[in-house]
Amino acid sequence: MTGTPKGPPPEEREAVLAVRQGRKEAFRLLVENHWERVHNLLRRFLNGSEPAEDLCQEAFLQAFTALGTFDETRPFGPWMNRVAVTTALQYRRKQGRQVVLVPFEEVVMRNQVSGPGEKVLGQMVVDEFLARLPESYRLLFLMRYALDLTYEEISQFLAEPVGSVKGNLFRARELLKQAVGEPAAAPRLASVEGKP
Amino acid sequence: MNEPNLCCSRQAEIQAWLDGDLAPAARADFERHVADCPRCAAALKAFRHVDELVGAACRPGPEDRVQPARVDRVMQRILAAPAPGGTAPTPWTAWLAAARALPAGAWPALALALGVVVLVVALSWSARVPGPPPAVAPPGSSPGHQAAGETGFVFSLAAGSGAVPFLVDNGLPLATGPAGLLARGRHYELASGRKLRLDADFHGPFRELSPGLVTRLPVEITGPARFEPRPAGLLLESGQAACAFREPHPAFVVETPCGKVESLGTRFLVEVRPGETLVALEEGRLRLTTPTQERMLTGRQAVRLRRSGEIEPAGAPSTPAYSSSPAAAPPLPPAPRPDDQGADTLNQSY
Numbered sequence: 001m002t003g004t005p006k007g008p009p010p011e012e013r014e015a016v017l018a019v020r021q022g023r024k025e026a027f028r029l030l031v032e033n034h035w036e037r038v039h040n041l042l043r044r045f046l047n048g049s050e051p052a053e054d055l056c057q058e059a060f061l062q063a064f065t066a067l068g069t070f071d072e073t074r075p076f077g078p079w080m081n082r083v084a085v086t087t088a089l090q091y092r093r094k095q096g097r098q099v100v101l102v103p104f105e106e107v108v109m110r111n112q113v114s115g116p117g118e119k120v121l122g123q124m125v126v127d128e129f130l131a132r133l134p135e136s137y138r139l140l141f142l143m144r145y146a147l148d149l150t151y152e153e154i155s156q157f158l159a160e161p162v163g164s165v166k167g168n169l170f171r172a173r174e175l176l177k178q179a180v181g182e183p184a185a186a187p188r189l190a191s192v193e194g195k196p
Numbered sequence: 197m198n199e200p201n202l203c204c205s206r207q208a209e210i211q212a213w214l215d216g217d218l219a220p221a222a223r224a225d226f227e228r229h230v231a232d233c234p235r236c237a238a239a240l241k242a243f244r245h246v247d248e249l250v251g252a253a254c255r256p257g258p259e260d261r262v263q264p265a266r267v268d269r270v271m272q273r274i275l276a277a278p279a280p281g282g283t284a285p286t287p288w289t290a291w292l293a294a295a296r297a298l299p300a301g302a303w304p305a306l307a308l309a310l311g312v313v314v315l316v317v318a319l320s321w322s323a324r325v326p327g328p329p330p331a332v333a334p335p336g337s338s339p340g341h342q343a344a345g346e347t348g349f350v351f352s353l354a355a356g357s358g359a360v361p362f363l364v365d366n367g368l369p370l371a372t373g374p375a376g377l378l379a380r381g382r383h384y385e386l387a388s389g390r391k392l393r394l395d396a397d398f399h400g401p402f403r404e405l406s407p408g409l410v411t412r413l414p415v416e417i418t419g420p421a422r423f424e425p426r427p428a429g430l431l432l433e434s435g436q437a438a439c440a441f442r443e444p445h446p447a448f449v450v451e452t453p454c455g456k457v458e459s460l461g462t463r464f465l466v467e468v469r470p471g472e473t474l475v476a477l478e479e480g481r482l483r484l485t486t487p488t489q490e491r492m493l494t495g496r497q498a499v500r501l502r503r504s505g506e507i508e509p510a511g512a513p514s515t516p517a518y519s520s521s522p523a524a525a526p527p528l529p530p531a532p533r534p535d536d537q538g539a540d541t542l543n544q545s546y
Contacts, residue, residue, distance in 0.1 A: 024275050031267050031274075040256035053266065060270045067280040126246075126253040145247075146254035151215070170211045177246045 008075045016072045019064070027067075030076055031060050037077070038084045041142050045088045047131055059087040081147040085157050088139070129176050140169055210239055214247070265505065268487035272456055275485075276428040276449050278348060347399050348427025349448065351378040354393035354414065362387040362419070378425045386419035386435060396429070396448065413441045413448060426451070429459075438465040441480070454501040455486035473501040474510055 008016075011029060018026035038059050043052035063070075063083045070079050130138055136158065143149040143157065155162045209226050212218050218226060230236045353376035364385040378384065378394070386392050395412040417423060421435020429449035430437060437450055440463045450457040450466045454473040457466050462480025466473060475484065476498040484491045488505030500510035 019280065022279060024277075024279070025271070027274050028267060028271050031270050032262055035262040035266065035270075036256040036260045039262075040254070040260040043260060044254070053269075057270045057273055061273050061277060064274045064277060065280055126249040130250070130253055141250060142254055145250050166211065166215065173243065173246055173250075176250070177242050 008072065012076045013072050016067065016070065016076065019067055024064075027060075027064055030063075030080070034077060034080045035060075037146070038080060041081075041084050041146055042088060044130065044142055044146070045135070045139055047135070047138065055087060055091055056084075058091070059084045062087055078148075081149065082153070082157075085139070085143060085147070085149075089157065092135075126176065129179060133172070137168070137172055140165065141172070144169060206233070206236060207239065210236065210243060213240070214243055265487040268505075272451065272485065272487075276426065276451060276456065278427055349396045349398055349413075349425070349429055351394050351396055351415075351425040351430075352376045353378070354395050362390040363392060380425050380427065383422060383424050383433075386417055386421040386423070388420040390419040392417045392419070392421075413439065415439050432466060432468050434468045436465060436467040439463065447483075452501070454503055455484060455505070455507075458483040458485070471503050475499050475501065 007013075012033065015026045015029045019030075035056070039052055039056045042055045042059065046052050046055065059080075063080055066083065070076070130141060133141070140154065140158070143154045144151075149157075151162050151165050155165045158165065206226065206229055209218065209222075213223065213226050230240055364387070394415045394417065396415050397412050415430065416438045417432075418436040418438070421437075422433040423435065423437070424431040424433070426449075428447075429451070431451045433453065439448065439450070439459060441448065441459060448459040450459070452466060452468050452473040454468075454471075457464070457473075457475055459480070459482055462482060463478040464480070464482055465476045467476075475482065475493070477493050478496055480494075482493040484493055484499065484501065484507055486501050486505040486507060489507050491499075491507050493499060498510045500508050502508070
């Protein structure tokens with residue numbers, strides 16, 4: 001899911017080096033290039049309970065402050081993703097709440113994510129499903145699907161074994177699969193295509 | 197719900213296949229199985245469909261779009277923050293890098309020059325009359341005023357320590373320590389009609405290198421006000437702040453909801469009003485930054501920073517800047533002079 005590691009875009013590497021040399025304004029390029037993804041993560045994490053912009057600002061401020069620890073030979077995006085997740089978790093801790101991955105209880109979860117008369121197929125049910133998930137599970141989906149983090153990285157953030165992260169995510173997907181229903185015309189697997 | 201996939205014993209491998217966790221041989225074997233097992237094929241299709249939907253649902257939406265004003269607000273905070281720490285190049289590492297780049301023939305000349313420098317320093321040192329070390333603290337410093345390890349501006353109550361009933365700190369009347377220090381990162385609220393005189397004292401390498409350069413900078417805040425001490429200056433959410441900085445100092449920043457006011461050795465007043473910030477300058481220079489504009493203000497001028505980011509000429513603030521000693525801080529101008537309307541550009545000023 002993470003793909004082949006690539007080098008950083010030259011302009012981003014130059015921006016990082018310029019900021020380290022004292023040209024703070026050079027950080028603007030990094031904000032412009034990565035705002036959407038970080039704001040998306042934090043908006044969905046907060047789930048409409050409060051505006052995401054402040055937390056997004058905080059994430060970039062933390063990235064700026066910690067830029068000395070960033071390896072500029074690597075892409076800035078994945079590092080910024082980790083800063084964003086850390087910012088979200090720290091934010092909850094400051095509020096006296098810990099984001100903990102509770103064991104998956106299908107009955108409890110099913111009651112939580114679905115309501116009577118709300119069987120809308122496709123994208124809408126997924127949006128609704130994500131919004132109704134417990135915060136830790138929503139973050140799990142976001143880390144995996146929006147930020148493309150590996151299971152190992154996710155397990156470090158949530159202080160859970162990799163197996164537990166994988167298992168819980170799979171069961172949550174299973175639940176969502178049932179809610180979405182069978183695909184009308186699902187694409188065939190590339191590796192299976194062409195077989196009789 | 198239709199569940200065609202409950203019976204196959206290889207269901208557990210679906211997740212591993214989707215996650216790319218299967219070894220090549222096991223992967224190929226599972227794919228052969230899927231080709232012959234309609235239940236697993238259907239389950240796999242369903243999971244891929246879910247993954248596509250979740251992937252689409254997790255993509256940024258229109259509300260996440262990057263906008264100049266949003267970036268400006270982040271940059272406003274970043275420009276006011278201390279420079280990033282860590283592996284930033286130091287003068288020493290820069291010197292080493294330059295030394296590495298020198299041609300081999302340059303080393304004897306460099307060694308000779310270094311020897312001369314060492315000799316001159318040694319002679320100067322031996323000529324000094326022994327005596328007490330020079331005072332580093334500025335006149336009027338009290339013991340314990342400096343917060344250990346803190347750099348940037350440190351704020352203390354000009355009146356000294358103790359309880360200040362009209363200054364509220366997180367809902368409680370303020371009680372400062374012996375040095376009367378205000379903590380950074382806390383929101384203080386000053387009661388209506390009250391004035392508070394603070395000393396902004398700069399700490400850091402700049403001051404250590406030039407002890408006489410920066411002394412205490414007076415700031416008077418008029419309530420009702422809400423503010424937060426910051427290393428780069430002051431975050432003024434509401435109320436008035438009058439500053440009379442006669443000594444040279446590093447840029448002192450007053451951040452407001454409508455923009456940033458950066459003082460470059462000056463006397464000025466900032467008043468935060470609903471939807472706008474009024475800035476009146478008496479002397480010196482101010483750099484104003486809003487989400488959409490940046491301007492340099494010189495001479496006797498008053499301007500208004502709008503929420504929209506516009507900066508426009510304005511009348512005088514509602515109250516005099518200082519109530520204390522007129523000699524130390526004379527009142528700010530009643531109104532901008534017509535001939536001062538045009539602010540200098542950044543290029544002119546630097």
